[in-house]
Amino acid sequence: MSTHSHFNETAAPAPDVAPLARYERVKEHIRTRIVSGEWRPGDRIPSEMTLVGELGVSRMTINRALRELTEQGVLARFAGVGTFIAKEKPQSTLLMIAHIGDEIRARGHEYRYSIELSAREAAASDVSAALGLAPGASVFHVICVHRENGVPVQLEDRYVNPEAAPHFLEQDFAAVRPSEYLFNTVPAHEVEHVVDANLPTRVDAKLLQIGLDQPCLTLVRRTWSHGAAVTFARFVHPGTRYRLGCRFSGDSMQRQS
Numbered sequence: 001m002s003t004h005s006h007f008n009e010t011a012a013p014a015p016d017v018a019p020l021a022r023y024e025r026v027k028e029h030i031r032t033r034i035v036s037g038e039w040r041p042g043d044r045i046p047s048e049m050t051l052v053g054e055l056g057v058s059r060m061t062i063n064r065a066l067r068e069l070t071e072q073g074v075l076a077r078f079a080g081v082g083t084f085i086a087k088e089k090p091q092s093t094l095l096m097i098a099h100i101g102d103e104i105r106a107r108g109h110e111y112r113y114s115i116e117l118s119a120r121e122a123a124a125s126d127v128s129a130a131l132g133l134a135p136g137a138s139v140f141h142v143i144c145v146h147r148e149n150g151v152p153v154q155l156e157d158r159y160v161n162p163e164a165a166p167h168f169l170e171q172d173f174a175a176v177r178p179s180e181y182l183f184n185t186v187p188a189h190e191v192e193h194v195v196d197a198n199l200p201t202r203v204d205a206k207l208l209q210i211g212l213d214q215p216c217l218t219l220v221r222r223t224w225s226h227g228a229a230v231t232f233a234r235f236v237h238p239g240t241r242y243r244l245g246c247r248f249s250g251d252s253m254q255r256q257s
Helices: 022-035 048-055 059-071 100-106 125-131 178-185 202-208 250-256
Strands: 075-078 082-085 091-093 111-122 138-148 151-160 190-198 216-225 228-238 243-245
Touching: 022 048, 022 059, 048 059, 059 075, 100 111, 100 138, 100 151, 125 138, 125 151, 125 228, 138 202, 151 178, 151 202, 202 228
Parallel strands: 091 243
Antiparallel strands: 075 082, 111 138, 138 151, 151 228, 190 216, 216 228
Protein backbone atom coordinates (compact mmCIF):
# COMPACT_ATOMS: atom_id res chain seq x y z
CA MET A 1 0.00 0.00 0.00
CA SER A 2 1.39 3.42 -0.98
CA THR A 3 2.44 5.73 1.82
CA HIS A 4 1.67 8.75 -0.38
CA SER A 5 -1.99 9.75 -0.46
CA HIS A 6 -3.88 11.68 -3.12
CA PHE A 7 -3.63 15.45 -3.09
CA ASN A 8 -6.25 17.10 -0.91
CA GLU A 9 -8.19 19.01 -3.52
CA THR A 10 -10.54 20.57 -0.97
CA ALA A 11 -7.93 22.03 1.37
CA ALA A 12 -8.21 25.81 1.49
CA PRO A 13 -5.12 27.83 0.61
CA ALA A 14 -3.61 30.21 3.13
CA PRO A 15 -5.05 33.74 3.00
CA ASP A 16 -3.77 35.83 0.07
CA VAL A 17 -1.92 32.81 -1.36
CA ALA A 18 -3.09 31.55 -4.75
CA PRO A 19 -3.39 27.75 -4.93
CA LEU A 20 -0.77 25.98 -7.04
CA ALA A 21 -1.84 24.44 -10.32
CA ARG A 22 -2.04 20.65 -10.11
CA TYR A 23 1.06 20.06 -12.24
CA GLU A 24 3.00 22.48 -10.01
CA ARG A 25 1.88 20.50 -6.97
CA VAL A 26 3.13 17.32 -8.62
CA LYS A 27 6.47 19.00 -9.24
CA GLU A 28 6.63 20.12 -5.61
CA HIS A 29 5.76 16.60 -4.46
CA ILE A 30 8.63 15.14 -6.51
CA ARG A 31 11.10 17.78 -5.30
CA THR A 32 10.11 17.06 -1.70
CA ARG A 33 10.87 13.36 -2.11
CA ILE A 34 14.25 14.27 -3.62
CA VAL A 35 15.15 16.75 -0.86
CA SER A 36 14.11 14.26 1.83
CA GLY A 37 16.55 11.73 0.39
CA GLU A 38 13.81 9.23 -0.45
CA TRP A 39 14.74 9.57 -4.12
CA ARG A 40 18.44 9.93 -4.84
CA PRO A 41 20.37 10.89 -8.01
CA GLY A 42 20.21 7.99 -10.44
CA ASP A 43 17.06 6.46 -8.90
CA ARG A 44 14.25 5.50 -11.24
CA ILE A 45 10.95 7.05 -10.20
CA PRO A 46 7.52 5.38 -10.54
CA SER A 47 5.86 5.31 -13.96
CA GLU A 48 3.36 7.94 -15.03
CA MET A 49 0.45 5.56 -14.42
CA THR A 50 1.75 4.70 -10.96
CA LEU A 51 1.96 8.40 -10.11
CA VAL A 52 -1.55 8.92 -11.49
CA GLY A 53 -2.91 6.35 -9.05
CA GLU A 54 -0.70 7.57 -6.21
CA LEU A 55 -1.48 11.28 -6.52
CA GLY A 56 -5.00 11.21 -7.94
CA VAL A 57 -4.41 13.52 -10.90
CA SER A 58 -4.63 12.99 -14.66
CA ARG A 59 -1.85 11.48 -16.74
CA MET A 60 -1.65 14.76 -18.68
CA THR A 61 -0.89 16.57 -15.42
CA ILE A 62 1.80 14.04 -14.49
CA ASN A 63 3.32 14.22 -17.98
CA ARG A 64 3.55 18.01 -17.89
CA ALA A 65 5.16 17.98 -14.44
CA LEU A 66 7.75 15.39 -15.48
CA ARG A 67 8.45 17.20 -18.75
CA GLU A 68 9.07 20.52 -17.02
CA LEU A 69 11.26 18.94 -14.33
CA THR A 70 13.28 17.31 -17.10
CA GLU A 71 13.72 20.66 -18.88
CA GLN A 72 14.89 22.12 -15.57
CA GLY A 73 17.51 19.39 -15.14
CA VAL A 74 15.84 17.77 -12.11
CA LEU A 75 14.89 14.60 -13.98
CA ALA A 76 16.32 12.64 -16.89
CA ARG A 77 13.93 10.75 -19.17
CA PHE A 78 14.93 7.92 -21.50
CA ALA A 79 12.48 6.57 -24.06
CA GLY A 80 11.58 2.98 -23.37
CA VAL A 81 13.56 2.93 -20.14
CA GLY A 82 11.95 5.34 -17.68
CA THR A 83 12.42 8.56 -15.74
CA PHE A 84 15.31 9.01 -13.33
CA ILE A 85 16.46 11.56 -10.78
CA ALA A 86 19.16 13.49 -12.63
CA LYS A 87 22.66 13.02 -11.34
CA GLU A 88 24.42 16.09 -10.03
CA LYS A 89 26.18 17.92 -12.84
CA PRO A 90 29.92 18.32 -12.38
CA GLN A 91 31.11 21.90 -12.09
CA SER A 92 34.06 23.41 -13.92
CA THR A 93 35.96 26.38 -12.59
CA LEU A 94 35.25 29.68 -14.27
CA LEU A 95 37.77 32.31 -13.20
CA MET A 96 41.02 30.41 -13.59
CA ILE A 97 42.42 28.17 -16.30
CA ALA A 98 41.79 24.57 -15.29
CA HIS A 99 42.40 21.30 -17.09
CA ILE A 100 39.14 19.42 -17.48
CA GLY A 101 40.93 16.05 -17.43
CA ASP A 102 42.34 16.79 -13.98
CA GLU A 103 38.89 17.78 -12.70
CA ILE A 104 37.29 14.60 -14.03
CA ARG A 105 39.98 12.33 -12.59
CA ALA A 106 39.73 14.14 -9.24
CA ARG A 107 36.10 13.01 -9.10
CA GLY A 108 37.27 9.43 -9.57
CA HIS A 109 35.80 9.21 -13.05
CA GLU A 110 37.28 8.01 -16.32
CA TYR A 111 38.64 10.75 -18.59
CA ARG A 112 39.27 10.42 -22.31
CA TYR A 113 39.59 12.90 -25.14
CA SER A 114 39.90 12.76 -28.89
CA ILE A 115 41.38 15.12 -31.45
CA GLU A 116 38.83 15.75 -34.19
CA LEU A 117 40.87 18.32 -36.13
CA SER A 118 44.49 19.51 -36.12
CA ALA A 119 45.40 21.85 -38.96
CA ARG A 120 46.93 25.12 -40.10
CA GLU A 121 44.45 27.34 -41.90
CA ALA A 122 43.58 30.88 -42.89
CA ALA A 123 41.76 32.64 -40.07
CA ALA A 124 38.16 33.71 -40.52
CA SER A 125 37.45 37.36 -39.78
CA ASP A 126 36.21 36.75 -36.21
CA VAL A 127 39.26 34.60 -35.39
CA SER A 128 41.80 37.06 -36.79
CA ALA A 129 40.08 39.92 -34.94
CA ALA A 130 40.08 37.95 -31.67
CA LEU A 131 43.81 37.25 -31.99
CA GLY A 132 44.70 40.73 -33.27
CA LEU A 133 45.99 39.34 -36.57
CA ALA A 134 45.56 40.51 -40.15
CA PRO A 135 42.47 39.16 -41.98
CA GLY A 136 43.19 35.73 -43.42
CA ALA A 137 46.37 35.29 -41.35
CA SER A 138 47.60 31.75 -40.84
CA VAL A 139 46.55 30.16 -37.53
CA PHE A 140 46.68 26.73 -35.89
CA HIS A 141 43.30 25.12 -35.31
CA VAL A 142 42.43 22.11 -33.13
CA ILE A 143 39.10 20.62 -32.12
CA CYS A 144 38.89 18.18 -29.19
CA VAL A 145 36.05 16.33 -27.49
CA HIS A 146 36.49 15.64 -23.77
CA ARG A 147 34.56 12.73 -22.22
CA GLU A 148 33.65 11.80 -18.66
CA ASN A 149 32.84 8.10 -18.22
CA GLY A 150 32.48 7.91 -21.99
CA VAL A 151 29.97 10.81 -22.23
CA PRO A 152 31.01 13.98 -24.12
CA VAL A 153 30.98 16.89 -21.66
CA GLN A 154 33.08 19.51 -23.44
CA LEU A 155 33.87 20.47 -27.02
CA GLU A 156 37.11 22.45 -27.31
CA ASP A 157 37.45 24.54 -30.47
CA ARG A 158 40.82 26.30 -30.24
CA TYR A 159 42.80 28.68 -32.45
CA VAL A 160 46.45 29.45 -31.69
CA ASN A 161 48.68 32.29 -32.88
CA PRO A 162 51.66 30.59 -34.60
CA GLU A 163 53.99 33.41 -33.56
CA ALA A 164 53.23 32.73 -29.89
CA ALA A 165 53.54 28.92 -30.11
CA PRO A 166 55.37 28.03 -33.36
CA HIS A 167 55.77 24.32 -32.48
CA PHE A 168 52.17 23.77 -31.39
CA LEU A 169 51.10 21.42 -34.20
CA GLU A 170 54.31 19.40 -33.93
CA GLN A 171 53.19 17.99 -30.57
CA ASP A 172 51.90 14.48 -30.02
CA PHE A 173 48.44 15.35 -28.74
CA ALA A 174 47.86 11.72 -27.80
CA ALA A 175 50.49 12.26 -25.09
CA VAL A 176 49.83 15.89 -24.11
CA ARG A 177 46.60 17.83 -24.40
CA PRO A 178 46.73 21.09 -26.40
CA SER A 179 45.75 23.11 -23.32
CA GLU A 180 48.50 21.49 -21.23
CA TYR A 181 51.16 22.20 -23.84
CA LEU A 182 50.19 25.87 -24.04
CA PHE A 183 49.93 26.18 -20.25
CA ASN A 184 53.41 24.72 -19.76
CA THR A 185 55.07 26.46 -22.71
CA VAL A 186 53.51 29.91 -23.08
CA PRO A 187 52.70 31.59 -19.74
CA ALA A 188 49.35 33.41 -19.81
CA HIS A 189 49.73 36.87 -18.32
CA GLU A 190 46.20 37.93 -19.17
CA VAL A 191 43.01 35.87 -19.55
CA GLU A 192 39.54 36.85 -20.75
CA HIS A 193 36.47 34.67 -20.11
CA VAL A 194 33.00 35.25 -21.57
CA VAL A 195 30.11 32.82 -21.00
CA ASP A 196 26.98 32.60 -23.14
CA ALA A 197 23.97 30.28 -23.18
CA ASN A 198 23.08 29.17 -26.69
CA LEU A 199 22.03 26.28 -28.89
CA PRO A 200 24.70 24.09 -30.48
CA THR A 201 25.65 24.26 -34.14
CA ARG A 202 25.12 21.11 -36.21
CA VAL A 203 28.81 20.29 -35.86
CA ASP A 204 28.73 20.90 -32.10
CA ALA A 205 25.65 18.71 -31.67
CA LYS A 206 27.15 15.86 -33.68
CA LEU A 207 30.44 15.87 -31.75
CA LEU A 208 28.73 16.21 -28.37
CA GLN A 209 26.07 13.63 -29.27
CA ILE A 210 23.18 15.92 -28.34
CA GLY A 211 20.11 17.29 -30.09
CA LEU A 212 20.07 20.64 -31.86
CA ASP A 213 17.49 21.85 -29.33
CA GLN A 214 19.61 21.15 -26.25
CA PRO A 215 20.91 24.38 -24.62
CA CYS A 216 24.64 24.68 -24.07
CA LEU A 217 26.94 26.83 -21.96
CA THR A 218 29.75 28.22 -24.09
CA LEU A 219 32.89 29.62 -22.50
CA VAL A 220 35.02 31.76 -24.82
CA ARG A 221 38.59 32.25 -23.64
CA ARG A 222 41.34 34.50 -24.95
CA THR A 223 44.85 34.57 -23.49
CA TRP A 224 47.81 36.87 -23.91
CA SER A 225 51.49 36.47 -23.05
CA HIS A 226 53.70 39.54 -22.78
CA GLY A 227 50.98 41.53 -24.54
CA ALA A 228 50.74 39.19 -27.55
CA ALA A 229 47.62 37.12 -28.19
CA VAL A 230 48.23 33.39 -27.76
CA THR A 231 44.92 31.58 -28.14
CA PHE A 232 41.24 32.07 -28.88
CA ALA A 233 39.18 29.09 -27.71
CA ARG A 234 35.54 28.13 -27.48
CA PHE A 235 34.47 25.48 -24.93
CA VAL A 236 30.93 24.15 -25.43
CA HIS A 237 29.27 22.27 -22.55
CA PRO A 238 25.85 20.56 -22.81
CA GLY A 239 23.73 22.34 -20.21
CA THR A 240 22.23 19.07 -18.94
CA ARG A 241 25.67 17.56 -18.29
CA TYR A 242 27.83 20.38 -16.99
CA ARG A 243 27.86 23.71 -15.22
CA LEU A 244 30.37 26.49 -14.73
CA GLY A 245 31.19 28.16 -11.42
CA CYS A 246 33.87 29.05 -8.94
CA ARG A 247 34.62 29.95 -5.36
CA PHE A 248 37.31 32.41 -4.37
CA SER A 249 38.45 34.45 -1.39
CA GLY A 250 38.55 38.19 -0.90
CA ASP A 251 42.35 38.02 -0.94
CA SER A 252 42.37 36.41 -4.37
CA MET A 253 39.94 39.08 -5.61
CA GLN A 254 42.38 41.79 -4.53
CA ARG A 255 45.30 40.00 -6.17
CA GLN A 256 43.39 39.79 -9.45
CA SER A 257 42.10 43.38 -9.44
